[in-house]
Amino acid sequence: MDYLKIHCHRCKGKFELYNHSMQNEDKPPRCPHCQAQMTQKQWDDLVNAYLTFHDVNKNFIGSHEDRGTALFQAELKVHYVPRENIYMEE
Ligand SMILES: [Zn+2]
Numbered sequence: 001m002d003y004l005k006i007h008c009h010r011c012k013g014k015f016e017l018y019n020h021s022m023q024n025e026d027k028p029p030r031c032p033h034c035q036a037q038m039t040q041k042q043w044d045d046l047v048n049a050y051l052t053f054h055d056v057n058k059n060f061i062g063s064h065e066d067r068g069t070a071l072f073q074a075e076l077k078v079h080y081v082p083r084e085n086i087y088m089e090e
Contacts, residue, residue, distance in 0.1 A: 002054055004046075009080065010036045019054070022047050 004017040006029070013033035021029070028043035030036065038046070057073050064071040 002057060004050060006031075007078075007080070008034060008036055010034050017050075022050050 008031040011034035015032050028038040060072050063069045
C-alpha cells in the first residue's frame, strides 16, 4: 500500500493522496486546509510519476514473491530548501 503525502507551503499543512484518487481524469487536488490547487499540468505530471514509482515498488514485491529475489521498497522523501539558502562553495 502506498500513498503520497503532500506538503502545502502556502498554509504549511499536509494531506494525503491515495491510489484510488490518482487518476488523470480527476480534477487537480486542492489543499483541504487553505484550498490552494495544483495546475492541471502539475497534477498530470504527479499522477504519471506516482504510477511509475508505484509499479517499480510493486514489481519488487512480485519478483520477491515469485522468484525469491531480495525485497526492496523505495521511498521518496522531499525537503524544500529555498534557492537562496543553498550554500554554494566558490
Ligand atoms: Zn494549504
